[in-house]
Amino acid sequence: MSETRKPREKTSGRGHPLPFWLVGTAVVLVALNLRPGTSSVGPVLAELQAGLGLDATAAGVLTALPGLAFAAVGALAVALSRKTGINGSIVLALAAAAAGLLVRSFVDSAALFLVLTVLAFAGMAVGNILVPAFIKRHGGRHLPVLNSVYGTTLALGATLPLLFGGLLAGTGPEGWRLSLGLWGAVALAAFIFWAVLALRAGRDPVAAAGGTRTRTRMRSSRTAVALSIFFGVQSMHAYVQFGWAAQIYRDAGLEQAHAGLMAAIIAGLGIPGGLIMPVLVARSPRLRTYIVGLGVCMAAGYSGLLLAADTLPWLWALFLGVGGFAFTTALALITARSREPLVTAQLSGFIQPVGYLLAAAGPFAIGTLHDVSGSWTLPLALLIASTVVMVGAGIRAAAPRFVDDELEAAKRPAIAS
Structure with a gap:
C-alpha cells in the first residue's frame, strides 16, 4: 500500500x-x-x-x-x-x-x-x-x-x-x-x-x-498499539527533560542561567520540529529511517549528559532537542494513519492517555532513581535503553498502513485455511 x-x-x-x-x-x-x-x-x-x-x-x-x-x-x-x-x-x-x-x-x-x-x-x-x-x-x-x-x-x-x-x-x-x-x-x-x-x-x-465499538477494538490494530507505545515513550522523555534536564546540567557544574538556557534549547527545537516532521510524515518514503535517526540523536544526547555534561553542553541539548522531533512525528502519524475523522479522534483518544500516564510517571521515576542511587548514571542509562523501545514502536507505526483497514479486518471472522 x-x-x-x-x-x-x-x-x-x-x-x-x-x-x-x-x-x-x-x-x-x-x-x-x-x-x-x-x-x-x-x-x-x-x-x-x-x-x-x-x-x-x-x-x-x-x-x-x-x-x-x-x-x-x-x-x-x-x-x-x-x-x-x-x-x-x-x-x-x-x-x-x-x-x-x-x-x-x-x-x-x-x-x-x-x-x-x-x-x-x-x-x-x-x-x-x-x-x-x-x-x-x-x-x-x-x-x-x-x-x-x-x-x-x-x-x-x-x-x-x-x-x-x-x-x-x-x-x-x-x-x-x-x-x-x-x-x-x-x-x-x-x-x-x-x-x-x-x-x-x-x-x-x-x-x-457511531458508537464506542471502534474505541474498544482499537487494540486490535497493530498500528494503533505501536503508535501508542511510540507516543508514550517519547512523551516520557519530553517530560523528563522538562523536569530534570536543567538540574542534571547544574549537578554537572553549570550555573543556573546556563543550565536553564540548555533546557530552553531542548524545548525550543520543538518549533522547527513542528515544521519539518509533518511534511516528512506525509511525503517521505524514508520515514522509518528518520525515526531511527531521531532515536540515535536522543541516545547521543543522554550519553553526552552521562559522560561529560559540562563539556559541549549545547551539543547534548541539540541532540536531545532534535530527538524530541519524535513528538510532532507522533502527532502527524495520528492523522496520516487514519482515514475517517471519527477514527482519527478515537485513535487520538486511544494513544494519548497512555502517553500522558508515562509522562506523569517518568519524571517521578527518574527522580526516585536519582535519589536512591545518588547519581544520574542509572536514570540516564535507562533513558538511553528506552530509546530502543521508542524506535522499534516508531518503525512499526510508520509502516504505510491505515488503522481503519486493520479495524475492518479484525471485524471479519477468521477463515480457516
Whole structure:
C-alpha cells in the first residue's frame, strides 16, 4: 500500500465547510493554549510556593498533574465529542482552560489553586485529543501544512512561558500572578474566537456519529498499539527533560542561567520540529529511517549528559532537542494513519492517555532513581535503553498502513485455511 494514498473522508452532515485561513487560525489559537498551563509554573515555582504556602509534597503533586489530568480526562474526550461535536467540545475545552488559568492566578488558597489547575488541564486534555480530528475533518489537501502549524504552535506555546515567565514574575512581589494569569487571558481570547467559529460552522457531526465499538477494538490494530507505545515513550522523555534536564546540567557544574538556557534549547527545537516532521510524515518514503535517526540523536544526547555534561553542553541539548522531533512525528502519524475523522479522534483518544500516564510517571521515576542511587548514571542509562523501545514502536507505526483497514479486518471472522 502506498504511503501517499489519499484518505477518504465523510463530507455529509450539518457542519459547514470552513475556509483554509479560518481553519488555520483556529488551529493556531487552540494549539497555543494546550501547553502554557503546564510550562508556566516551572519558572515561578519558588514564588508560587511562597505565595500560597505550598509545601514540597503539594509542589510535587502540581508538577505531576499535567500528565495525570491529560491521561484521565483525555480518555473521555471522544465520548464528549459524540454529544457536542468536535467544535463544541473544543469550545468547552478552551472555556475550562481559560477559567482555570485566569481564576487560579487570583486565589490565595493552595487547595483551590490545585482544583483550578485540574480544571484548566482538563480543558487542555480535551483539546489534545480532538484537535487532530478537527484537522483531519477540515484539512483536505492542506493536511500536512495544518499538522506543521499545529506541532509548531504547540512547541511555541510550551517555550514562551519558559522564556518570559521569569521576566514577568520580576515585575513585583505579586509578579508570579501576572506570569500565570497572562496565559489565562490568551486562552480567553481563543475561546471567544472558537465560540464564534462554532456558531458559524454548526455542530460537526463527524465525531458524534457511531458508537464506542471502534474505541474498544482499537487494540486490535497493530498500528494503533505501536503508535501508542511510540507516543508514550517519547512523551516520557519530553517530560523528563522538562523536569530534570536543567538540574542534571547544574549537578554537572553549570550555573543556573546556563543550565536553564540548555533546557530552553531542548524545548525550543520543538518549533522547527513542528515544521519539518509533518511534511516528512506525509511525503517521505524514508520515514522509518528518520525515526531511527531521531532515536540515535536522543541516545547521543543522554550519553553526552552521562559522560561529560559540562563539556559541549549545547551539543547534548541539540541532540536531545532534535530527538524530541519524535513528538510532532507522533502527532502527524495520528492523522496520516487514519482515514475517517471519527477514527482519527478515537485513535487520538486511544494513544494519548497512555502517553500522558508515562509522562506523569517518568519524571517521578527518574527522580526516585536519582535519589536512591545518588547519581544520574542509572536514570540516564535507562533513558538511553528506552530509546530502543521508542524506535522499534516508531518503525512499526510508520509502516504505510491505515488503522481503519486493520479495524475492518479484525471485524471479519477468521477463515480457516
